Amino acid sequence: MAKDVIIACDFADAAETFAFLDAFVREKPFVKIGMELFYSAGPEIVRQIKSRGHRIFLDLKLHDIPNTVQKAMRVLSALDVDIVNVHAAGTIRMMEAAREGLMRPDGSRPLLIAVTQLTSTDEQTMQKELLISGSMDETVLRYAQNAAAAGLDGVVCSPLEAAKVHACCGEGFLTVTPGVRFAQSEAGDQKRVTTPAQARALGSDYIVVGRPITQAPDPVAAYRTCVKEFLG
Numbered sequence: 711m712a713k714d715v716i717i718a719c720d721f722a723d724a725a726e727t728f729a730f731l732d733a734f735v736r737e738k739p740f741v742k743i744g745m746e747l748f749y750s751a752g753p754e755i756v757r758q759i760k761s762r763g764h765r766i767f768l769d770l771k772l773h774d775i776p777n778t779v780q781k782a783m784r785v786l787s788a789l790d791v792d793i794v795n796v797h798a799a800g801t802i803r804m805m806e807a808a809r810e811g812l813m814r815p816d817g818s819r820p821l822l823i824a825v826t827q828l829t830s831t832d833e834q835t836m837q838k839e840l841l842i843s844g845s846m847d848e849t850v851l852r853y854a855q856n857a858a859a860a861g862l863d864g865v866v867c868s869p870l871e872a873a874k875v876h877a878c879c880g881e882g883f884l885t886v887t888p889g890v891r892f893a894q895s896e897a898g899d900q901k902r903v904t905t906p907a908q909a910r911a912l913g914s915d916y917i918v919v920g921r922p923i924t925q926a927p928d929p930v931a932a933y934r935t936c937v938k939e940f941l942g
C-alpha cells in the first residue's frame with residue numbers, strides 16, 4: 711500500500727460524519743472509524759462510508775482472550791474494511807487468533823496492525839502505572855517484534871519510533887502513526903507528537919490525523935496541507 715494520510719473521523723454520529731465527508735468533493739480520503747462512531751452508528755456506517763469509495767481503517771483496538779478476539783474478528787472481516795487493529799499487549803497468541811479470525815473464505819483479509827503504546831502515554835506514565843520497566847523505545851520495538859512474530863502487517867506507533875520499527879521488523883512492516891500536529895497547533899492529550907513533514911522524514915507509512923483536520927476552520931484545506939507536507 712502506498713503512503714497516505716488517514717483522517718480520524720472521531721465524530722459522535724453518522725450525520726456529523728457525513729456533513730464532514732460531504733465537503734470533500736475532489737478527493738476520497740482514507741478514513742479511520744474509531745470507537746465513538748462505531749458504537750453510536752454501528753456497522754452500517756462502515757458499509758455506507760465504504761460504498762462512497764473511501765478506504766477504511768476500523769480502529770477498535772481489540773484486547774481480550776484469544777477466542778473472543780478471533781470470533782469478533784470474524785464478524786469484522788465481513789465488513790470489507792482495509793485495516794483493523796488489536797492491542798499488542800494482548801499477547802502473540804491473541805494476535806495470531808485475530809489474524810486467523812480475519813481470514814475470509816476466499817483467503818483474503820484486511821490488513822491487521824497492533825497498537826504498541828498509545829501516543830497519549832509517555833515513558834514515565836508507562837513505567838509508573840503500567841509497571842513496564844523498559845524504555846518507551848524498547849517497549850515499542852518488543853511489541854512490534856511480537857506483532858511481526860504473530861504474522862501481523864504492522865503496528866500503530868508514534869512517528870518518533872517508525873524508523874526503529876522498520877529497522878527491526880523490515881521496511882515492508884507498516885507503521886501507522888497518530889500523534890501528528892501542524893507546527894502551530896495544540897497537542898491536546900497527545901504526548902509523542904511530530905509534524906506531517908517530520909513523520910515523512912522519519913519514514914511513517916500512514917499518518918492518522920484527527921483534530922488538526924476535523925477541528926480546522928477549513929478541514930479540506932487542512933487535509934490538503936497535510937497531504938502536501940506528508941507526501942511531498
Ligand code: C5P
Nearest residue numbers: 718744827828829866888918919920921
Ligand atoms: O485528534 P488526533 O489527531 O489526536 O487523533 C488521533 C487518533 O488516533 C484518535 O482517533 C486516536 O484514537 C487514535 N490513536 C492514537 N494513538 C494510538 C492509536 C490510535 O492517538 N496509539
